[in-house]
Amino acid sequence: MKVVNMEKDEKVRRNRVKTTQRIVEALEEVIAERGLEGVGVNRVAEKANVSKVLIYRYFGGMEGLLEYYVKMGKLFPVFTTTVLDQIRPLHESDVARIWYRQVIQTYRYFRTFKAAREIIKASVIENDSIAETTARAQDEEMTRLVSQLSFVKGADIQAISAVVIGAMNYLTIMAQNDRTMISIDLRSEEGWQRIESAVKTIYIALNKLAISSKEVELELQSAHLPIAQW
Template sequence: MDKDEKVRRNRAKTTQRIVEALEEVISERGLEGVGVNRIAEKANVSKVLIYRYFGGMEGLLEYYVKMGKLFPVFTPSLLDQIRPLHESDIARIWYRQVIQTFRHFRTFKAAREILKASVIENDPIAESTAKAQDEEMTRLVSQLSFVSGADTQAISAIVLGAMTYLTIMAQNDRTMISIDLRSEEGWQRIENAIKSIYIALNKSAVQDKEVKLELQSSNMPIAQW
């Protein structure tokens, strides 16, 4: 192993330790409790390394949000497989991604705390984290829309914004319209509603002459994700 390769591997291992320490601190103390000193101590590294690798706490959180653990990153080849084969497949692509993404947020405490950045005011770390999340959601919506001629960004803002709010409400043991967001039954109702919304949107897109659907050109099997 040459020197450059050894340096790369050491950096990768150190980065992984820092990321794991970040997750632990966020789970224990919330986003408001993170700090370079605390992360460095948990990861057993010098805080100088965190500044060198990430530029500080904001850079570390941005890296974490964009590394693919919260929002999936699709390669061009995988996107080709995901692309709908039939007109009615688009709804399934949309609702599955929303449901899977927010199930992850509900079951992973560090991810839920990151999600709360969008409602924390007057905090530079929360602001930069929320911005990174928004960029990732924008990328995801753009990759998976498979539609032109419709305002998929505005529609997604409503759905994803609602799911974000409901997920935060669930963490705070709240209800919404008397639906118990702490229960699986409550979330099953929410997920069924998401399916109904996207199925209706899919039908509307098919019927709208101004909207064009981007379907597969060949019978490539749709990927399971």
């Protein structure tokens, strides 16, 4: 009887995982088609071909589903302790590479994936509970990511990251709306190559400033570990 119950539980678990994946994929499609403002339980349930009762049962509603989506690791990577140890800089000058690579990779993904671009617009949508929940989940994930990858003590990494990430969010939204910034065509690859080069320049300069500062301490690897590909 115990074996039968275990098999039944495993089947239920697999079905839930598959259903959750369908719901998440449906959510992405609805966001891409209608934007965050057009998202609703009925639309997602219809797209996923599931009862809306399941969305409430699994996630508590649309706000819970969006929070789950933002935090599932697809938009913002979740690093294990082992990976973080591998990413940790070996030399003082390696810190800049860690910072600018993560920013550039993240926003390349946002620019190529419409649902992700719509998610970052949540912070500029006013008087909307779904947007507020989504923006809060984003901020929690970005705070976690900045904390994991700072590898610096004695500097206000949060404020520095807020300026850079805020600018990248804004530029990404401007690009989606076919706008320019200081005459840079944000719709073009050439324009974004210039933005990415500027991000590299900023972080390299910050890295040099950190190295020369007596108040700042860089957290380096204590042993030579293989550099993770991320």
